[in-house]
Amino acid sequence: MKVIHIDTLDSLSHDFDETAACIGYFDGVHRGHQELIHKTLKVASEKDLKSSFITFHPDPWSVLKESNQVNHITPMVEKTRIVESYGFDMMVVIGFTKDISRLSPQDFIEKLILPLNVKSLICGNDYRFGFKGQGTPAYIQANYADILPCDVIDLLNDEFGKIGSTHIIQKILKGNMEVVTQELGREYCVSGKVIHGRKQGRLIGFPTANMELIGEYVIPKPGVYAGYTRVKENVYISIINIGYNPTFNTTPTLSIETHILDFNDEIYGEVITQSFSVRIRDELKFDGLDGLIDQMNQDAQFAREHLGENLKHVKF
CATH class of the missing domain: 2.40.30.30 (Riboflavin kinase-like)
Structure with missing residues (x-):
């Protein structure tokens, strides 16, 4: 798996293979995230595209809150190991900064995602992007359907509720490892x-x-x-x-x-x-x-x- 680090928008000046990509922070790469992963690999195979896993580093939350004391289920080294095990062709790590957070939804798509040569995007229905999280999957579908088809995956639930990183962290801190x-x-x-x-x-x-x-x-x-x-x-x-x-x-x-x-x-x-x-x-x-x-x-x-x-x- 090729790992590509995007530190600035200028880093997007070279050519990228056409890809089907999932996008998110993906802390834990848990079963909910795995739904996106499997869909991405399936779309890439069906459309003869490379498969790409797009994530961010550092944690957008820690940048916005200006906190350096944030622990994770899967720090970047662990996340990379797990993602590679799924057989992705590439992993794109976008350096998250205050400048990236200030991009409008339009600029986020047109200056960041499209230059990565993404031809099909897969995200969760709670994914948000752009300034103050104004961008939604519905925004992509309404404005870029002809050039950036977007598959939206519903949240996954089990008997404990929504499977999410916050819930899993709480269980780790309580020592409830079976859950x-x-x-x-x-x-x-x-x-x-x-x-x-x-x-x-x-x-x-x-x-x-x-x-x-x-x-x-x-x-x-x-x-x-x-x-x-x-x-x-x-x-x-x-x-x-x-x-x-x-x-x-x-x-x-x-x-x-x-x-x-x-x-x-x-x-x-x-x-x-x-x-x-x-x-x-x-x-x-x-x-x-x-x-x-x-x-x-x-x-x-x-x-x-x-x-x-x-x-x-x-x-x-």
């Missing part, structure tokens, strides 16, 4: 580099990989989780602690440490991907190490029993 998995259509995961810790876990038989995240991820509610860890091309069952280690090896800042079951390799400096399948319990303070070790053995057994059958089929 998160259902609405993402895959395990929620983060990626990070394994860094040196104080190596205390190995002294009690539970060595952990300490993760330094490589994106502004939404972090699940502190506690102990069962999940899957991908190391290079292999996937293992693991138990993950998000917190401060109140009994042993206490840390002053929130940490993410994973104990990978049936794994003993040295992986310092490696980038691993960690999923969160189910929250097992709160982080607890024990009177001594024996209580902690006994509980961690129970956590590991829980992980094996609940995740073992899906090990070969887990989807990140």
Whole structure:
């Protein structure tokens, strides 16, 4: 997949292949977004066009609100990985600025979208663009139907209501990972580099990989989780602690440490991907190490029993 970064409107001076494209911020690339993705790939195939995924960076909301402290379900590195897995020909990342936000709906289409050589556009029925969100899918259909056909996809709902990024973030923050998995259509995961810790876990038989995240991820509610860890091309069952280690090896800042079951390799400096399948319990303070070790053995057994059958089929 070719990734194209558009930093200014002047970046659009070169030629682009004719494409069918979906457009949006797509935080989470959740099941609702996947409806747009599948439609885009279908239209591209039917019309003999290249397939394109158009998104923005940084988050338009953070630019408009002038906030740098915004975490996401899928930071750009994670989003790119997921989009590529669908088989898109290209991903266009538009650098979102205050100037872009001030474009009228007409200028947004004529100075940004049409120069990308988009011949068919797919968006959700809640998509808004242009100054103060004045542009709508209906505007495109009414004014550009002959040169920019626009397919509008209805919002997707499940038993919890509309499937949307805000709802999923709330569930992640509450540790309700089963619902998160259902609405993402895959395990929620983060990626990070394994860094040196104080190596205390190995002294009690539970060595952990300490993760330094490589994106502004939404972090699940502190506690102990069962999940899957991908190391290079292999996937293992693991138990993950998000917190401060109140009994042993206490840390002053929130940490993410994973104990990978049936794994003993040295992986310092490696980038691993960690999923969160189910929250097992709160982080607890024990009177001594024996209580902690006994509980961690129970956590590991829980992980094996609940995740073992899906090990070969887990989807990140």
